[in-house]
Amino acid sequence: MIQPQPYEVQVLETPFHSRTAELCKTNEWSTWSGYTTPDVYTNMELEYFAARNTATLFDISPMTKYAITGPDAGRYLDRLLTRDMAKVNPGRVAYGLWCNDAGMVIDDGTVFCLGENDYRLCSQERHLPWLLDSAIGYEVAIEDITAGIAAVSLQGPTSCAVLKAMGFVGIEELKPYAHAEFQLGGHPLMISRTGFTGDLGYELWIEPAGAGELWDRLMEGGRLHGIRPLGSKALDMTRIEAGFIQAGVEFFPGDLSTRPDRLRSPFEIGMGWLVDFEKGHFIGRRALLREKQTGSRHALVGLDIAGNKPAHHSFIFQGRNKEVGIVTSALWSPTCKRNIALASLRTPYDKAHGLWADVYVHREQKWERIKAPCRVVDKQFFNPPRRWATPAGDR
Amino acid sequence: MTPAGGAYDAVIIGGGHNGLVCAAMLGRSGKRVVIVEAASKLGGAATSGEFAPGFTVSSCAHILNQLHPKVSRALDLSRHGLKLSTARMGTIALAPGGRHLTFEGALMVNEAVNGAGEVLSQRDLSSLSRLRRRLLRFAGLLHDFQATVPPRLDATSWRDGLGLARLGWAVRRLGRDDMRELLRIAGSNIADVLNDELDSDLLKGAIGLDAVLGTGLGPRSPNSVFTLLYRLSGRVGGVPGALALPEGGMGAVTDAMAAAAKANRVDIRTACPVKSIVVEEDRAVGVELESGEVIRAHAVVSNADAKTTCLDLLGARHLDTGFVRRVKGIRARGTAAKLHLALDGLPRFSGLEARDLGRRLLIAPSLDYVELAFNPCKYGEYSPAPAMEITIPSIHDTSLAPPGKHVLSAVVQYAPYDLKGGWQAAKDGFMDRIMDILSAYAPDLADRVVARELLTPEDLEQRHRLPGGHWHHGELALDQLYMMRPVAGAAQYAAPVPGLYLCGAGSHPGGGVMGAAGMNAAAQVIKGGKQS
Numbered sequence: 001m002i003q004p005q006p007y008e009v010q011v012l013e014t015p016f017h018s019r020t021a022e023l024c025k026t027n028e029w030s031t032w033s034g035y036t037t038p039d040v041y042t043n044m045e046l047e048y049f050a051a052r053n054t055a056t057l058f059d060i061s062p063m064t065k066y067a068i069t070g071p072d073a074g075r076y077l078d079r080l081l082t083r084d085m086a087k088v089n090p091g092r093v094a095y096g097l098w099c100n101d102a103g104m105v106i107d108d109g110t111v112f113c114l115g116e117n118d119y120r121l122c123s124q125e126r127h128l129p130w131l132l133d134s135a136i137g138y139e140v141a142i143e144d145i146t147a148g149i150a151a152v153s154l155q156g157p158t159s160c161a162v163l164k165a166m167g168f169v170g171i172e173e174l175k176p177y178a179h180a181e182f183q184l185g186g187h188p189l190m191i192s193r194t195g196f197t198g199d200l201g202y203e204l205w206i207e208p209a210g211a212g213e214l215w216d217r218l219m220e221g222g223r224l225h226g227i228r229p230l231g232s233k234a235l236d237m238t239r240i241e242a243g244f245i246q247a248g249v250e251f252f253p254g255d256l257s258t259r260p261d262r263l264r265s266p267f268e269i270g271m272g273w274l275v276d277f278e279k280g281h282f283i284g285r286r287a288l289l290r291e292k293q294t295g296s297r298h299a300l301v302g303l304d305i306a307g308n309k310p311a312h313h314s315f316i317f318q319g320r321n322k323e324v325g326i327v328t329s330a331l332w333s334p335t336c337k338r339n340i341a342l343a344s345l346r347t348p349y350d351k352a353h354g355l356w357a358d359v360y361v362h363r364e365q366k367w368e369r370i371k372a373p374c375r376v377v378d379k380q381f382f383n384p385p386r387r388w389a390t391p392a393g394d395r
Numbered sequence: 396m397t398p399a400g401g402a403y404d405a406v407i408i409g410g411g412h413n414g415l416v417c418a419a420m421l422g423r424s425g426k427r428v429v430i431v432e433a434a435s436k437l438g439g440a441a442t443s444g445e446f447a448p449g450f451t452v453s454s455c456a457h458i459l460n461q462l463h464p465k466v467s468r469a470l471d472l473s474r475h476g477l478k479l480s481t482a483r484m485g486t487i488a489l490a491p492g493g494r495h496l497t498f499e500g501a502l503m504v505n506e507a508v509n510g511a512g513e514v515l516s517q518r519d520l521s522s523l524s525r526l527r528r529r530l531l532r533f534a535g536l537l538h539d540f541q542a543t544v545p546p547r548l549d550a551t552s553w554r555d556g557l558g559l560a561r562l563g564w565a566v567r568r569l570g571r572d573d574m575r576e577l578l579r580i581a582g583s584n585i586a587d588v589l590n591d592e593l594d595s596d597l598l599k600g601a602i603g604l605d606a607v608l609g610t611g612l613g614p615r616s617p618n619s620v621f622t623l624l625y626r627l628s629g630r631v632g633g634v635p636g637a638l639a640l641p642e643g644g645m646g647a648v649t650d651a652m653a654a655a656a657k658a659n660r661v662d663i664r665t666a667c668p669v670k671s672i673v674v675e676e677d678r679a680v681g682v683e684l685e686s687g688e689v690i691r692a693h694a695v696v697s698n699a700d701a702k703t704t705c706l707d708l709l710g711a712r713h714l715d716t717g718f719v720r721r722v723k724g725i726r727a728r729g730t731a732a733k734l735h736l737a738l739d740g741l742p743r744f745s746g747l748e749a750r751d752l753g754r755r756l757l758i759a760p761s762l763d764y765v766e767l768a769f770n771p772c773k774y775g776e777y778s779p780a781p782a783m784e785i786t787i788p789s790i791h792d793t794s795l796a797p798p799g800k801h802v803l804s805a806v807v808q809y810a811p812y813d814l815k816g817g818w819q820a821a822k823d824g825f826m827d828r829i830m831d832i833l834s835a836y837a838p839d840l841a842d843r844v845v846a847r848e849l850l851t852p853e854d855l856e857q858r859h860r861l862p863g864g865h866w867h868h869g870e871l872a873l874d875q876l877y878m879m880r881p882v883a884g885a886a887q888y889a890a891p892v893p894g895l896y897l898c899g900a901g902s903h904p905g906g907g908v909m910g911a912a913g914m915n916a917a918a919q920v921i922k923g924g925k926q927s
């Protein structure tokens with residue numbers, strides 16, 4: 001066999017690779033931030049239903065992680081992110097996003113407040129140059145620690161029960177967007193009540209040396225709770241149901257674009273609630289204030305679409321043939337039993353007057369065109385009370 | 396400190412010539428203005444200084460060739476005391492063998508050649524006159540745009556569109572052949588253009604040096620045609636490309652400007668370095684001095700360079716990252732040193748009469764000489780055989796030196812700001828090299844020196860707060876011009892923080908003792924930052 005040279009190997013392996021590779025029976029993999037990760041382990045539907053009915057494990061190690069520390073760390077994050085970070089105390093996690101000068105979104109992510117002047121920022125894309133240049137004038141150190149932390153997401157209604165079975169006493173008291181410290185096999189383990197499926201769930205963070213043991217203990221603890229590894233395809237179904245936006249899908253990362261007019265502001269992707277004009281200057285503030293005064297160009301909406309054919313990438317029309325936007329994510333939701341989509345519409349659009357999706361279906365050498373009527377609805381299609389309940393359910 | 400009746404309309408950080416012009420213009424329009432200058436003396440890089448007892452010289456800028464006529468007219472500088480000791484300084488391109496090339500008038504302006512030295516061929520004479528006319532037409536176009544506010548790069552308003560259209564139209568109006576020629580050479584290098592047109596090495600060397608004075612370029616560097624046009628865009632008494640000396644040195648220009656400012660009720664405070672710009676509710680509302688004193692004003696106008704203003708005085712935290720990146724990236728690496736010699740008598744230059752020494756003397760015997768002088772600079776070393784622009788202003792102006800004595804003022808290239816190993820250790824060696832070169836042309840010069848001063852770009856930075864010791868607060872390169880000067884997002888003199896303006900050489904059109912940046916900025920302040 002020809003051994004590839006190290007430079008020919010174009011992908012990295014996560015600390016869980018030995019486990020995920022063994023479990024991935026379809027051999028369907030994709031690269032995520034340079035790491036190879038399974039799209040589907042065995043069967044997308046089974047994985048999806050496990051996420052909604054029992055528990056799933058998803059390897060999130062490729063998530064970009066930055067350690068942000070130093071006396072100005074909090075002030076720095078207030079400059080970077082559009083939301084007010086003053087209220088984010090140690091033990092808490094905040095979802096936020098950040099913009100370029102024009103007030104256009106660069107990326108979204110979660111910020112973990114680990115202690116005073118000690119934060120961790122997690123995002124999908126890599127942004128070190130932007131983060132460093134934003135730190136000019138601040139006493140803050142920013143380090144990419146992606147490879148130094150293994151992380152796995154445990155999601156689903158039985159996720160709390162799995163952790164209890166593993167012996168994490170009191171885990172049910174952990175509130176949404178909170179995190180706490182534990183030990184596992186001699187390694188410090190951080191557990192946060194966060195996730196990307198819109199359900200009860202946790203993310204577990206450990207040094208790479210402890211990754212194998214963490215995975216094994218989770219699979220073992222979850223044996224009687226229906227645990228399964230989750231591929232990225234089934235994960236995507238759950239995040240659309242939850243109405244979560246994704247970089248590269250609902251918006252294009254502002255620092256990677258060459259066409260400034262294709263970008264979206266926070267207001268234009270339904271994230272206006274994350275913009276705090278009162279806290280002082282932050283990157284993009286002046287542009288966003290102007291937008292607030294003059295109006296946004298787009299709106300991200302949830303759509304309920306007639307029929308059962310997912311409206312992938314469809315144009316959305318109004319009335320006879322006025323094109324008003326596009327679908328960014330679409331799904332027949334097995335749990336909601338609805339044909340749902342997230343769509344970016346040009347504003348102002350008219351809610352009342354006949355929006356329809358132009359859906360094309362290719363079946364056995366034939367294209368069918370469906371003009372599927374649709375309604376603008378709340379984009380949190382799936383949002384069960386158990387996601388928010390504390391103590392968490394542990395059936 | 397506030398004027399009677401509340402806050403100032405504007406506080407100007409820095410009393411360089413652009414700050415003075417801006418203040419005087421604002422004062423003229425009825426605004427109450429105060430200038431706070433860090434140094435104990437006004438003028439910035441346009442000052443005179445006594446560098447040895449009884450010997451005064453222009454500390455940085457020594458030739459007045461770019462003062463914008465709109466500025467001198469608006470401020471009536473002659474009424475405020477500005478006199479020229481010569482308005483038509485000639486130029487002599489020195490040849491190592493003594494067969495110098497003499498111009499009756501400024502280089503490029505008068506092609507009559509003194510019969511004694513080098514004689515240009517008929518071919519060169521007619522090529523030169525053709526080239527000169529063409530370059531002056533292009534430079535005239537620059538001249539017109541120097542007194543305008545650039546449009547925005549992301550041209551969103553109809554006014555921006557109009558500004559761009561005006562530029563396009565001005566180029567178009569040159570006529571087809573000229574337009575083609577301008578577009579052909581604009582981004583090109585002066586060596587290629589000169590080699591295409593002329594034969595005389597001495598002539599090409601002299602024009603080549605004029606193209607690169609005060610820049611980080613050699614004659615073979617792209618962009619060096621533009622910098623020549625920039626130099627030629629100036630006018631003295633309506634004569635394009637002419638050279639003048641102010642009576643009393645360059646400080647006389649800024650003295651007249653300060654007088655004009657005072658006549659317009661401008662308060663002037665020296666030895667008052669500004670520590671920071673005060674921002675409240677996302678608006679610049681004043682400055683805090685090093686002393687802790689706060690001066691409040693409706694507008695804050697900075698004559699300091701954009702990097703200092705935005706990153707040090709304002710602070711990046713008030714700015715967006717993309718803008719900070721652009722500001723941080725401004726290139727300002729000075730390459731010119733300044734030499735001042737106090738002489739106990741007029742030196743003898745081989746091949747020249749005493750009366751010739753009132754002209755500008757250039758040591759740039761060929762394009763190769765200048766380019767070879769430039770080469771080490773690229774690697775952080777000084778030129779072992781530097782090129783020079785020399786004046787002996789005391790010939791025109793006896794106030795500068797005791798009777799019978801003289802001062803020599805020279806721009807010496809190349810002396811990179813970031814010299815490898817630092818200037819401390821190298822300065823004496825560089826001084827020796829300069830004296831060697833000078834002595835080759837004026838053998839008795841060294842014996843006549845009673846005092847000397849060499850200012851490296853590092854010295855210039857320290858003394859005058861000139862970033863990188865650069866003439867223009869930022870290289871005059873195509874990517875740092877017009878709508879991108881100092882950077883996109885601040886090219887209309889207004890910084891992104893409301894109430895803060897930039898008026899120095901780092902802004903359009905650039906440096907040189909011109910005053911256009913200060914004048915244009917004043918117009919924008921009066922408009923309240925709204926686009927022209």
Ligand SMILES: Cc1cc2nc3c(=O)[nH]c(=O)nc-3n(C[C@H](O)[C@H](O)[C@H](O)COP(=O)(O)OP(=O)(O)OC[C@H]3O[C@@H](n4cnc5c(N)ncnc54)[C@H](O)[C@@H]3O)c2cc1C
Pocket residue numbers: 408409410411412413414431432433434437438439440441454455456457458459460461609667668669670698699700703708731732733806855859860861864865866867868898899900901905906907908909
């Ligand atoms: C060696 C040399 C030779 C030159 N030769 C010529 C020439 O022959 N002809 C020509 O036309 N041009 C020449 N120039 C260029 C010309 O001198 C400059 O472009 C011009 O003087 C710049 O003017 P300015 O007002 O924009 O800035 P500056 O003159 O730099 O003025 C800025 C002022 O701001 C002040 N300042 C900065 N920071 C603060 C602070 N924090 N608080 C308070 N004040 C502050 C500074 O002290 C300074 O006075 C030469 C330059 C040099 C360096």
